[in-house]
Amino acid sequence: xxxxxKRGGAVVFLLVLFIIWEAxxxxxxxxxxxxxxxxxxxxxxxxxxxxxxxxxxxxxxxxLLGLTIGASIGxxxxxxxxxxxxxxQMVYPLLILSQNVPTIVLAPLLIIWFGFGLLPKLIxxxxxxxxxxxxxxxxxxxxxxxxxxxxxxxxxxxxxxTFWKLELPYAMxxxxxxxKIAATYSVMGAVISxxxxxxxxxxxxxxYAQSSFRIDRVFVAIFAxxxxxxxLFALIQLIERxxxxxxxxxx
Amino acid sequence: MLLEITDLSKNFxxxxxxxxxxxxxxxxxxxxxxxxxxSGKSTLFQLIGGIITPTAGEIxxxxxxxxxxxxxxxxxxxxxxxxxxRTVLQNVVLAQxxxxxxxxxxxxxxxxxxxxxxxxxxxxxxxxxxxxxxxxFIRALLSEQNLLCLDEPFSALDEFTRLDMxxxxxxxxxxxxxxxxxxxxxxxxxxxxxxxxxxxxxxxAHIKEEIKVPFARxxxxxxxxxxxxxxxxxxxxxxxxxxxxxx
Ligand SMILES: Nc1ncnc2c1ncn2[C@@H]1O[C@H](COP(=O)(O)OP(=O)(O)O)[C@@H](O)[C@H]1O
Ligand SMILES: [Mg+2]
Numbered sequence: 001x002x003x004x005x006k007r008g009g010a011v012v013f014l015l016v017l018f019i020i021w022e023a024x025x026x027x028x029x030x031x032x033x034x035x036x037x038x039x040x041x042x043x044x045x046x047x048x049x050x051x052x053x054x055x056x057x058x059x060x061x062x063x064l065l066g067l068t069i070g071a072s073i074g075x076x077x078x079x080x081x082x083x084x085x086x087x088x089q090m091v092y093p094l095l096i097l098s099q100n101v102p103t104i105v106l107a108p109l110l111i112i113w114f115g116f117g118l119l120p121k122l123i124x125x126x127x128x129x130x131x132x133x134x135x136x137x138x139x140x141x142x143x144x145x146x147x148x149x150x151x152x153x154x155x156x157x158x159x160x161x162t163f164w165k166l167e168l169p170y171a172m173x174x175x176x177x178x179x180k181i182a183a184t185y186s187v188m189g190a191v192i193s194x195x196x197x198x199x200x201x202x203x204x205x206x207x208y209a210q211s212s213f214r215i216d217r218v219f220v221a222i223f224a225x226x227x228x229x230x231x232l233f234a235l236i237q238l239i240e241r242x243x244x245x246x247x248x249x250x251x
Numbered sequence: 252m253l254l255e256i257t258d259l260s261k262n263f264x265x266x267x268x269x270x271x272x273x274x275x276x277x278x279x280x281x282x283x284x285x286x287x288x289x290s291g292k293s294t295l296f297q298l299i300g301g302i303i304t305p306t307a308g309e310i311x312x313x314x315x316x317x318x319x320x321x322x323x324x325x326x327x328x329x330x331x332x333x334x335x336x337r338t339v340l341q342n343v344v345l346a347q348x349x350x351x352x353x354x355x356x357x358x359x360x361x362x363x364x365x366x367x368x369x370x371x372x373x374x375x376x377x378x379x380x381x382x383x384x385x386x387x388f389i390r391a392l393l394s395e396q397n398l399l400c401l402d403e404p405f406s407a408l409d410e411f412t413r414l415d416m417x418x419x420x421x422x423x424x425x426x427x428x429x430x431x432x433x434x435x436x437x438x439x440x441x442x443x444x445x446x447x448x449x450x451x452x453x454x455x456a457h458i459k460e461e462i463k464v465p466f467a468r469x470x471x472x473x474x475x476x477x478x479x480x481x482x483x484x485x486x487x488x489x490x491x492x493x494x495x496x497x498x
Contacts, residue, residue: 147328147330147332148332148334150302150328150332151326151328151332152349153300153302153321154296154297154300154302154321154324154326154328155322155325155326155345155346155349155350155394156300156301156321156322156323156349156350157321157349161349165334165345165348165349166334169334169336172336244336245335245336245337245338245374246335246336246337246338246374246375246376247335247336247376
């Protein structure tokens with residue numbers, strides 16, 4: 001009940017925002033090529049949905065594939081680094097550095113090296129979404145409740161048992177926090193990678209819209225990106241509810 | 252003798268925690284270890300559990316030296332230490348899982364017998380403090396080792412729940428005797444539950460006195476009001492007091 005009210009609050013707030021936006025556009029008579037009204041954007045989205053849906057589908061596929069690969073890589077790196085503290089000390093700073101290279105700079109380089117195929121795109125998406133997973137997962141593993149660890153020792157659990165039965169399940173909520181962040185990044189990563197050369201995708205649609213000054217279509221693309229991010233977020237939350245048991249549920 | 256500890260000492264760096272501790276637990280015996288906070292009671296359990304090694308002395312279980320070896324005892328800590336993502340049933344088989352294999356039929360049997368059957372699918376977050384300790388106790392009972400080591404299992408509970416839990420523990424234990432080593436800092440709890448009480452001094456801990464508890468079993472709460480009980484309690488209290496003024 002409480003949750004429903006909070007969600008409802010967000011929707012109302014968004015609606016109010018849209019109404020103000022709409023009102024300002026009509027009142028100040030702002031031209032379409034500068035800032036289209038929400039109603040115009042929605043109308044355009046509805047009109048061109050047939051053509052646009054191909055692009056949404058392509059981006060969704062690319063995002064899901066990239067997120068899966070990036071998340072798996074992040075998960076494996078976190079496990080390895082957790083089990084090997086020495087290597088962790090050497091590699092962790094490099095991982096942080098990898099996040100300091102702006103994607104926009106890196107993407108053209110990857111295209112030069114790997115061509116216009118799927119590979120450079122997946123590399124970009126993986127690069128933007130593995131890091132939150134590594135950080136969240138390692139924090140989760142490291143912060144395992146010491147009283148539970150002590151208990152496992154006292155009953156004679158070995159390292160493997162302690163890991164599989166305690167540390168890994170204990171880190172699941174953290175893993176999902178990381179996944180939610182990664183999911184949001186992965187949509188951005190996919191769109192950016194599409195800007196740099198693709199046949200289909202929201203990124204491609206956006207480039208066309210921009211070069212033909214169809215600002216309403218740019219906004220259609222922006223809304224689509226937001227909806228896709230939210231859908232992914234909700235999907236991960238759903239999986240989390242099915243997997244993570246016995247925890248107090250936050251919003 | 253099930254457990255024989257001879258001349259056991261433990262230092263952490265320059266801090267002496269245990270000094271020349273000697274104690275035995277016979278088969279089926281309920282022994283309480285009574286001592287003030289910080290005296291080294293949990294350290295003693297960590298030594299028996301094998302997660303730390305003694306500075307000097309020996310620990311024999313069934314005549315076999317077990318210093319530094321893990322997995323020889325059943326254990327119940329002060330904090331219930333249930334795994335939040337496991338149901339009650341999945342929690343009580345955990346210690347079995349670590350030792351060998353989970354026996355769910357036996358576990359369900361036990362939950363039934365001790366009145367926890369309706370909670371078997373519940374998660375720990377849904378349980379009260381007392382319930383959690385019951386589950387933790389059954390988890391310890393279900394693991395196969397002969398010696399049950401309970402480290403202040405009720406000291407985090409409120410007074411009423413604690414009395415309840417003591418009676419519950421007695422009823423379960425009297426129906427299914429096991430060798431128990433029970434750490435507590437409550438004099439009443441030690442007398443009410445144990446066959447024998449070992450009084451530890453303040454740190455560095457050595458054994459001040461060993462007392463055979465003269466009360467028959469099964470024990471009843473009425474015992475707490477008898478003159479004999481109160482006299483024994485005062486005797487132990489005086490013992491622990493003298494130590495204080497000696498320091
Ligand atoms: N790993 C350790 N390193 C240093 N000191 C310790 C360690 N473990 C326990 N101690 C010290 O040993 C003393 C006894 O602790 P503990 O056995 O937990 O006491 P009790 O269980 O009787 O309350 C305490 O003063 C504590 O600070
Ligand atoms: Mg203690």
